[in-house]
Amino acid sequence: MAKMTKEEVQKTKDWMKTEEYKELNFKRKSIVINPERACQPLGAVLCSAGFEGTMPFVHGSHGCVAYYRNNLSRHFREPIAAVSTSLTEDGAVFGGQANGFEGFKNAINLYKPKMFAISTTCMTEIIGDDLGAIVTNARAKGFLPEDVPAPYANTPSFVGSHLEGYDNMLAAIIGTLGVKSESVSDTINIIPGFDTTTGNINEIKRLLNIMKVPYLVIADYSNTLDSPLNGEYKLYNEGATTLEDTKNCVSNKATIALQKFSTKKTLSLLSEKFKQEAKAVKSPVGIKFTDEFLMTVSEITGKEIPKEIEDERGRAVDSMTDAQQYIHGKKFAIFGDPDILMGLTSYLLEMGGIPKYVLCSNGTEEFKSDIEELLKEYGCDEGEVYIDKDLWHLHSLVMTGPVDMLIGPSHGKFVARDAGVPHIRLGYPIFDRVNIHRYPFYGYSGVINLTTWIVNTFIEIVDNISDDAHFELLR
Numbered sequence: 001m002a003k004m005t006k007e008e009v010q011k012t013k014d015w016m017k018t019e020e021y022k023e024l025n026f027k028r029k030s031i032v033i034n035p036e037r038a039c040q041p042l043g044a045v046l047c048s049a050g051f052e053g054t055m056p057f058v059h060g061s062h063g064c065v066a067y068y069r070n071n072l073s074r075h076f077r078e079p080i081a082a083v084s085t086s087l088t089e090d091g092a093v094f095g096g097q098a099n100g101f102e103g104f105k106n107a108i109n110l111y112k113p114k115m116f117a118i119s120t121t122c123m124t125e126i127i128g129d130d131l132g133a134i135v136t137n138a139r140a141k142g143f144l145p146e147d148v149p150a151p152y153a154n155t156p157s158f159v160g161s162h163l164e165g166y167d168n169m170l171a172a173i174i175g176t177l178g179v180k181s182e183s184v185s186d187t188i189n190i191i192p193g194f195d196t197t198t199g200n201i202n203e204i205k206r207l208l209n210i211m212k213v214p215y216l217v218i219a220d221y222s223n224t225l226d227s228p229l230n231g232e233y234k235l236y237n238e239g240a241t242t243l244e245d246t247k248n249c250v251s252n253k254a255t256i257a258l259q260k261f262s263t264k265k266t267l268s269l270l271s272e273k274f275k276q277e278a279k280a281v282k283s284p285v286g287i288k289f290t291d292e293f294l295m296t297v298s299e300i301t302g303k304e305i306p307k308e309i310e311d312e313r314g315r316a317v318d319s320m321t322d323a324q325q326y327i328h329g330k331k332f333a334i335f336g337d338p339d340i341l342m343g344l345t346s347y348l349l350e351m352g353g354i355p356k357y358v359l360c361s362n363g364t365e366e367f368k369s370d371i372e373e374l375l376k377e378y379g380c381d382e383g384e385v386y387i388d389k390d391l392w393h394l395h396s397l398v399m400t401g402p403v404d405m406l407i408g409p410s411h412g413k414f415v416a417r418d419a420g421v422p423h424i425r426l427g428y429p430i431f432d433r434v435n436i437h438r439y440p441f442y443g444y445s446g447v448i449n450l451t452t453w454i455v456n457t458f459i460e461i462v463d464n465i466s467d468d469a470h471f472e473l474l475r
Contacts (some may be wrong), residue, residue, distance in 0.1 A: 020137060022396035033392035034411055036335050036364040042068045043165030043194055043262070045082050045120035050219030053114030053174065053403040055107055057150075059096060059129065060121025064157075075196055076225045076437060077431040081235055083107050084319035087123055096124055100134040101143040107201065108145065112237060114243060116144075119150035119169055125156035125250040129170035144433045149243070151176035163262035163337065166194040169252045170219055171266045177243060178250035180274050187214040188254040188300060188350070191266065192261025193283075196437055198226040198430040203440035204258065204284075207294070211303050215251060216245055226438065250274040258283055258442075259339035261367060284442045285343025285450075286350050287316060309444075316444035320351060324457040328352030330458070331382075333398050333415075335359040335391065335408035336427035343441075344426070345371055347450060349378040356382055356403050359394050363387035391415055392428060422457045 002014075008365035015021055029360045041058055041187045046067045048056040050351040058065045063085035074081045083106075085099035094450035107113065131152040138144035153172040155165040170191070190208070192201050201456045225238025231377045248267060249255075255270050256262035260280040270278040277300070284293040291313075294305055331354045334344050338360050345360075357372050375383040386393060391411055398406070406416045410431045425433045426441065442447045459475045466472070 003217065016396075019397040019400050020303055022400050025393060025396045032390050032412075035361040036359070036409060036411060037337075037392040038071065039155060039157035040160050040162065040165030041065075042120055042170070043162035043167070044072060044117065044153060044155045044169035045069075045080070046072060046194065046196070047166045047169040047173070048082075048117035048119075049080070049221050050217075050221040051226055051246065052117060052240045053118065053236045054117050055111055055113035055239070057103065057118045058121060059084060059100060059106065059118060059124045059131065059134070060087055061123055062086045064123075065089040067335075071429060072196075074431045076198075077223050077411065077434070078227065080225075081111070083111070085124075092123055092127055095127065096129050097134050097137065101141065102136050104138050104143045108143075108148070113236075115148060115173075116150040117169055117173060118150055119155040119165065120153075121155075122157045122292055125154065125158070134283040143236055147184070149176055163362060164265075165192050165329065166262050167265045167326040170263070172268045174218070174249065174266060175269055175273070177246045178274060179247050180252040180318075181216070181248070183251065185214070185248070185252050186199065186301070187216050188297070189249050189252050189255035189270075190215055190217045190260075191219065191255060191257040191263050192217065193257060193262040194260065194428075195283075195304070195340075197440065197442075199438045199440035200258075200371065200442040200446070203443045203445055207309060207443055208297070210308050211301075212305055213297060213301050213303050216249055217241060218246065219253075249299045250276060252276070254278065254301070256281060256293075256296060256300070259337075261338045261364070271355045282346070283339045283343040284446075285340070286347030286447060287320070287444075289343050289346055290443050291449070312444040316447040319448045319451050321452050322429045324351055326455040326458050327451075329403065330354065331356040331403040333357040333359070333394060333403045333406045333408075335361075335394060335412055336407070338363050340427050342370060342374070344450075345374055345383075347447070349374070349380060352378060353452070354382050356401065357384055357386065357391055357394065357397050359386045359391075359397075360390065361390055369398065395419075405457070407454075422461060424453050424457060 004313045045056040048054050062084050065082050069080040069082050084095055085103040087096045090428055091099050136152050142286050151172040154169040155168055160298040174426055186234040218241055220241045222238040256310050257267055257280040266279040270276045281296050282289045284290040298305055332348055334341055341358055341360055348355050368387050371385045407426050409429055413423050413438045425436050430436045439449050441450050
């Protein structure tokens with residue numbers, strides 16, 4: 001085959017920016033190019049990291065678990081612990097129970113966990129290994145001590161995404177440990193959902209502390225995956241949800257999930273099995289959704305919203321007013337997980353921005369309907385919502401219908417570069433910027449952060465393209 005000339009390469013690149021190519025791109029069905037989603041076991045491993053002394057135990061190949069650890073570690077820039085049953089060809093043929101036994105024995109001796117959180121990969125799901133039987137037999141044969149809980153969840157990588165994996169694992173942990181008592185405490189449970197911005201969890205805690213609300217964050221990895229560097233390594237960092245608190249969480253007053261699409265199974269378990277009031281609020285991004293979250297907390301607990309938080313709200317609104325002219329009318333392409341996109345869409349509409357493209361690789365028809373309803377509420381008829389599409393679809397969209405900015409995880413940087421527009425990192429994963437996960441975009445503080453990041457990026461662009469006559473001190 002003859003080598004293509006530079007002119008031919010450029011001609012092909014230019015063609016890939018056309019409506020003709022976009023039409024062909026959106027017709028493809030047998031290939032996915034750069035999807036903005038991960039697989040179920042990754043979500044299960046993240047969920048497991050939020051519990052005291054817990055070792056994620058993945059029944060599958062060693063390479064799969066290396067991927068989850070590597071992926072999460074690159075985002076948090078922290079070591080991620082997880083073990084696997086290291087299945088190979090013989091396990092795929094004869095079953096992986098023997099590997100499970102060996103894995104339990106070695107992990108107990110080496111890592112001394114207080115709990116195993118067991119999930120699966122493609123291989124073990126395809127061959128049909130029975131996790132319940134493996135756990136039961138491991139206990140009977142002495143490989144798994146009776147005093148080490150071992151909740152397990154089926155997390156096949158070939159369906160769903162990291163959101164379902166998180167949800168399945170969390171439901172398994174609560175279902176295994178939870179014990180309903182006769183009395184009900186005044187504590188409310190907070191479930192962050194698959195949220196890799198530790199700053200968001202800390203911001204929610206701060207607001208609840210100001211309100212003097214007794215609360216329990218379930219699957220709290222805000223400390224375990226953002227631990228201090230003090231010269232002492234701990235395999236299990238402090239600050240995770242304790243197993244005792246998890247046992248008692250089903251007897252708390254209510255549960256509020258900060259994400260709808262990564263907590264459905266867990267909320268159903270709490271409401272149906274444990275008869276607890278359990279609801280999901282929209283992720284508290286922007287003024288409206290933060291208001292709704294705080295009002296929900298106030299209604300459930302009877303606590304008034306204090307002046308300190310009202311003042312924070314006022315400062316957030318002031319920051320939006322100061323900067324609104326920089327965002328009004330600007331077009332955005334946003335992508336990532338559904339709950340984050342819902343909140344981000346609301347915030348941009350509050351600022352007068354136009355969410356031109358909302359692309360969610362793991363979105364559902366319910367999510368699409370929710371976004372379209374939100375766009376309609378603000379009278380935005382330019383927004384387009386895409387579910388089950390990937391970032392190569394987004395590439396065609398922004399090449400044929402330009403936007404002013406992309407907002408989403410790191411994988412979008414290639415689209416942003418080709419389109420020649422700025423890219424604000426938000427969500428998961430963020431591999432090419434540091435400390436972003438420590439800054440909240442939840443709450444009123446998050447409003448100020450989002451406004452600052454977006455507006456200052458636009459101002460920086462104006463400075464960079466200005467000639468000497470228009471390089472102004474004031475912007």
